[in-house]
Amino acid sequence: MDLLLNLPPALEALLAERAKSSGKAPEDIALRVLEEQLVDESLASASLPADEWVADIRSWADSHRKLEHEADDSRESIYAGRGE
Template identity: 75%
Template sequence: MNLLLHLPPELEARLTQQARSTGQNPEEIALRVLEEQLVDETLATASLSADDWVSDVRSWAESHRTLSQEADDSRESIYAGRGE
C-alpha cells in the first residue's frame, strides 16, 4: 500500500532531524512509529506480565472520577417516573 502524507512543517523538521541523528531514512522511522501505534491490542495484552497488567488496570481505574456518594443503581431508581 502506498500512502501519501502531508506533514506540517514542524513535524517534517522533527522527522528529518530524527532521521539524520539515527542514520535512518524518514520512511523507516515513520513506518516504525506507525507499527508501534497500531499494535494489535490482543498481542500487547498477552505480552504483559501479570504485574504490568494489574498496574495498567489500576492506572485506568484511577483515571476516572470518583463519586462523592454511593450510586443508586437500583431497579426503582432506573425506572422511576416511567409509570410502572
C-alpha cells in the first residue's frame, strides 16, 4: 500500500535528523516506527486467559535444564569477594 502523509514541519525535521544520524532513508525509519507501534498495540490487546498463560509459563520453565543441586543465588553469594 502506498500512503501519503503530510508531516508537520517539526516532525519532518525530527525524522530527517533520525534518518541522517542512522544512515537510513526517512521512509525506512517511518516504516519501522509504524511497525513497532502497531505490533505493540496488537500484543497488548492479545491477552491469554489465565489458565493458558500459566500453562505457557510452565511449559517454558519445563523446557529448561534442571539442576542436580541447589543453586545459591543469595545476595551474599552474588557479591562475595567484592568487599561489601
